[in-house]
Amino acid sequence: MSMRPSRRLLQGTVDLLILKTLSLGPSHGYGLSSWLRQQTEGELGIKDAALYQALHRLENQKLITSDWGRSENNRRAKFYQLTDHGRDALNEEAGSWRRYAHAVFRVLDVETRA
Numbered sequence: 001m002s003m004r005p006s007r008r009l010l011q012g013t014v015d016l017l018i019l020k021t022l023s024l025g026p027s028h029g030y031g032l033s034s035w036l037r038q039q040t041e042g043e044l045g046i047k048d049a050a051l052y053q054a055l056h057r058l059e060n061q062k063l064i065t066s067d068w069g070r071s072e073n074n075r076r077a078k079f080y081q082l083t084d085h086g087r088d089a090l091n092e093e094a095g096s097w098r099r100y101a102h103a104v105f106r107v108l109d110v111e112t113r114a
Helices: 007-023 029-039 048-060 084-108
Strands: 064-070 076-082
Touching: 007 029, 007 048, 007 064, 007 076, 007 084, 029 048, 029 076, 048 064, 048 076, 076 084
Parallel strands: none
Antiparallel strands: 064 076
């Protein structure tokens, strides 16, 4: 049985992960993607199209801003940064996700009946 998460759930997860990553400091898209892959030991990856759609969406919502700069390898790159509004949204959403995950684990951790 395959249960695929809804598009809205995935979008919310990607947005939350991006906001959390940017709470650690400004980053360009490739840096964001690489850091998330590294932190999750390869379990979570965001396809480029989904990443840049999310970045544009978050920028339109004024949760992040962007400026052009130079990457570590001296290439021109767009760097994203969390806004105060984005930090507030991150705190609110992170709390919601923690409560949700805790509730799911309460169900998953119940021992199977014989």
